[in-house]
Amino acid sequence: MTWNRESVHKELIKVFGQHKQSEVDVSETSEIVGDLGIDSLGVMEVLAEIEDTFKLTIPDDALRDINTIGDVATSILTRLESDGRLEG
Amino acid sequence: MSAPSPRTVAQAIEDAAASSSTGYRFLEESPDVAPYHSYADVERMSARYGGAMQAMGLRKGDRVALILPDNADFVFAFLGAVRAGIIPVPIYPPTGLGKLSGYLENTLHIVAKSGARVLLTSSEIKKILGTIQAEAPGLEKVVGVEGVRTANDKLRPEKIDLDDVCFLQFTSGSTARPKGVTLTHRNLAANVHAIMPVGLSIQDGVDHGVSWLPLYHDMGLIGFVIAPVYHRNSITFLPPLLFLKRPARWLESISKYKGTISFGPNFAYALAVKRIKESEMEGLDLSSWRIAGCGAEPIRADNLRAFAEKFSRIGFDERAFVCCYGMAESTLAVSFSKIWTGVRADIVDGETLWSKGRAEPVAEGTPRAAGIVECGAAFEGHEIKTFAPDDEESVRPLPEREVGELRIRGPSVMQGYWNDPDVTKRSFAGGFLRTGDLGYIAEGKVYICGRSKEVVIVNGRNYYPQDIEWEASQVEGVRKGNVIAFGTMKGPSDRERVVIAFETSEKDEAGKKRLEADVRKAVQQSVGLTVDDVLPLAPGVLPKTSSGKLQRAKTRELYESGELLGRTSAREVDKLDLVKEIAKSQIGYFRHRLFGKSDD
Numbered sequence: 001m002t003w004n005r006e007s008v009h010k011e012l013i014k015v016f017g018q019h020k021q022s023e024v025d026v027s028e029t030s031e032i033v034g035d036l037g038i039d040s041l042g043v044m045e046v047l048a049e050i051e052d053t054f055k056l057t058i059p060d061d062a063l064r065d066i067n068t069i070g071d072v073a074t075s076i077l078t079r080l081e082s083d084g085r086l087e088g
Numbered sequence: 089m090s091a092p093s094p095r096t097v098a099q100a101i102e103d104a105a106a107s108s109s110t111g112y113r114f115l116e117e118s119p120d121v122a123p124y125h126s127y128a129d130v131e132r133m134s135a136r137y138g139g140a141m142q143a144m145g146l147r148k149g150d151r152v153a154l155i156l157p158d159n160a161d162f163v164f165a166f167l168g169a170v171r172a173g174i175i176p177v178p179i180y181p182p183t184g185l186g187k188l189s190g191y192l193e194n195t196l197h198i199v200a201k202s203g204a205r206v207l208l209t210s211s212e213i214k215k216i217l218g219t220i221q222a223e224a225p226g227l228e229k230v231v232g233v234e235g236v237r238t239a240n241d242k243l244r245p246e247k248i249d250l251d252d253v254c255f256l257q258f259t260s261g262s263t264a265r266p267k268g269v270t271l272t273h274r275n276l277a278a279n280v281h282a283i284m285p286v287g288l289s290i291q292d293g294v295d296h297g298v299s300w301l302p303l304y305h306d307m308g309l310i311g312f313v314i315a316p317v318y319h320r321n322s323i324t325f326l327p328p329l330l331f332l333k334r335p336a337r338w339l340e341s342i343s344k345y346k347g348t349i350s351f352g353p354n355f356a357y358a359l360a361v362k363r364i365k366e367s368e369m370e371g372l373d374l375s376s377w378r379i380a381g382c383g384a385e386p387i388r389a390d391n392l393r394a395f396a397e398k399f400s401r402i403g404f405d406e407r408a409f410v411c412c413y414g415m416a417e418s419t420l421a422v423s424f425s426k427i428w429t430g431v432r433a434d435i436v437d438g439e440t441l442w443s444k445g446r447a448e449p450v451a452e453g454t455p456r457a458a459g460i461v462e463c464g465a466a467f468e469g470h471e472i473k474t475f476a477p478d479d480e481e482s483v484r485p486l487p488e489r490e491v492g493e494l495r496i497r498g499p500s501v502m503q504g505y506w507n508d509p510d511v512t513k514r515s516f517a518g519g520f521l522r523t524g525d526l527g528y529i530a531e532g533k534v535y536i537c538g539r540s541k542e543v544v545i546v547n548g549r550n551y552y553p554q555d556i557e558w559e560a561s562q563v564e565g566v567r568k569g570n571v572i573a574f575g576t577m578k579g580p581s582d583r584e585r586v587v588i589a590f591e592t593s594e595k596d597e598a599g600k601k602r603l604e605a606d607v608r609k610a611v612q613q614s615v616g617l618t619v620d621d622v623l624p625l626a627p628g629v630l631p632k633t634s635s636g637k638l639q640r641a642k643t644r645e646l647y648e649s650g651e652l653l654g655r656t657s658a659r660e661v662d663k664l665d666l667v668k669e670i671a672k673s674q675i676g677y678f679r680h681r682l683f684g685k686s687d688d
Binding site for chain 1: 157
């Protein structure tokens with residue numbers, strides 16, 4: 001399956017919306033821990049879901065560069081692109 | 089079982105090297121990668137890492153801080169340092185997710201307190217440690233571990249004595265005041281003997297452990313790295329984050345390698361129940377698993393029961409549960425319930441327990457009956473007794489079934505905290521270590537009812553209210569020094585909920601809402617835990633003692649009874665003796681856990 005920027009973005013907003021612990025709107029700039037209140041355990045659960053959806057692996061090292069949903073999107077887009085599964 | 093003559097950890101590594109049929113296996117995220125190192129190999133690898141540390145100029149008695157996310161690196165570096173007489177100081181690696189400033193502060197405090205001369209880490213982490221070297225006095229260099237992996241320096245033999253310090257376990261303190269539990273080889277030899285042959289009836293070289301536990305924490309490090317070396321048991325390690333991401337990998341590994349022993353905090357069993365899908369259980373066989381240890385946070389019998397129910401279909405036997413009581417100050421373990429008896433509870437009258445601090449046995453099903461999980465008896469050569477919290481010299485042990493502070497004595501108990509004589513002195517009372525936990529003894533067995541330390545435990549990790557309060561105090565609009573954070577089991581959640589109450593002169597509702605959001609974000613971002621409830625209050629509402637000290641336990645009590653939000657009057661001065669007040673409230677707090685009720 002191939003993805004584009006928009007569909008990746010939409011999927012992430014949906015998944016994080018299901019896991020958020022605070023009554024806030026989810027956007028690209030939402031901080032996962034700070035704004036959404038998802039703790040490390042919750043983050044790992046979301047990552048597993050994301051990995052299954054996009055059929056890729058986000059290594060532990062990459063977590064250190066992740067703060068916002070936008071950062072997750074960047075990480076995924078990079079991997080999809082190198083797999084040749086990103087359109088547009 | 090009589091104790092053999094104790095050996096140092098260094099000696100145990102050399103002895104284990106005779107075994108080529110057992111050792112460590114390090115699993116990684118990709119299921120195809122599973123390098124195995126026999127103990128003969130572990131001896132060689134640890135000599136390489138230890139020799140490299142000597143070549144860095146480290147000498148016997150020097151401290152080396154270890155921030156090594158890779159399990160194999162960590163194990164070889166730790167054992168290598170120990171063999172060289174260098175004192176390792178394990179520190180947890182950063183997980184990221186925007187909490188870096190808090191992480192760096194904590195790391196800096198530990199490095200400075202331990203007086204480490206060298207910090208060994210991965211090149212990736214070295215990049216983000218930034219100014220640590222400049223700010224920690226005595227830290228001479230930060231070294232990337234990659235070069236050590238292929239180093240050729242020989243380990244120069246050092247004479248290691250049983251009373252030499254083996255390593256420092258930093259734990260149980262707020263960020264600003266980390267405490268380094270100082271453990272000698274004699275402590276380790278004593279506790280390993282208590283755990284392995286005595287507590288768990290381990291068969292040397294036969295039992296096989298599977299562990300995802302972090303190695304910078306006592307349960308993973310002592311239970312699954314050091315203890316197995318003494319008894320030459322094979323261990324299969326999983327990366328901790330892999331377990332959190334894919335809990336099924338834990339059970340798959342037990343099934344695949346026919347694991348007989350695995351441990352986890354309460355939350356790990358709950359996580360397995362919640363996250364592992366039926367489809368992931370296909371083809372697994374847990375019938376080899378004879379010891380499923382549970383410790384490090386309060387044990388909820390319901391969670392373990394749910395685990396047994398879900399996984400009995402694939403061979404899990406609920407008799408495998410071993411309920412454990414322990415703490416870093418006692419090396420690792422204080423007591424274990426008897427193996428192959430499962431979770432056992434003492435059924436007592438709840439009302440007498442909460443109101444009078446006495447555990448009166450009643451029949452199961454009686455109204456107000458509460459089940460308190462049994463954690464076994466003290467190990468041979470060790471003592472566990474209960475005392476009134478104000479019995480400063482431990483002169484009058486309480487009778488059986490009376491709730492008091494649990495205190496312990498014996499060869500597993502640390503000598504003290506590193507470079508901290510004042511805190512060490514306060515931690516002991518007449519030769520006994522004050523555990524800070526409340527409980528009782530019945531027929532020699534230990535029952536934990538609560539804690540007098542005000543930590544919040546979420547997912548096996550301790551958080552200090554002081555750290556949470558400090559972060560909340562930084563938010564503009566919050567009255568400095570008038571913030572109270574606490575944990576509660578009351579409310580719609582299967583874990584401890586985190587509540588922050590603070591005073592503000594803001595009267596406007598929209599302004600209060602904004603403050604709530606700011607406080608929530610500041611704490612979540614810096615401390616990294618989910619904040620469940622934030623309460624802006626009028627000045628003077630938070631309870632204080634007559635000397636002006638904020639009362640956390642009292643605040644929790646008011647919150648749980650719903651009175652906190654109703655308090656608008658001037659501050660009520662509480663004259664209750666603080667110790668009694670804390671004890672009372674803590675037992676009350678535990679009531680929610682035991683009954684599992686969220687609405688009473």
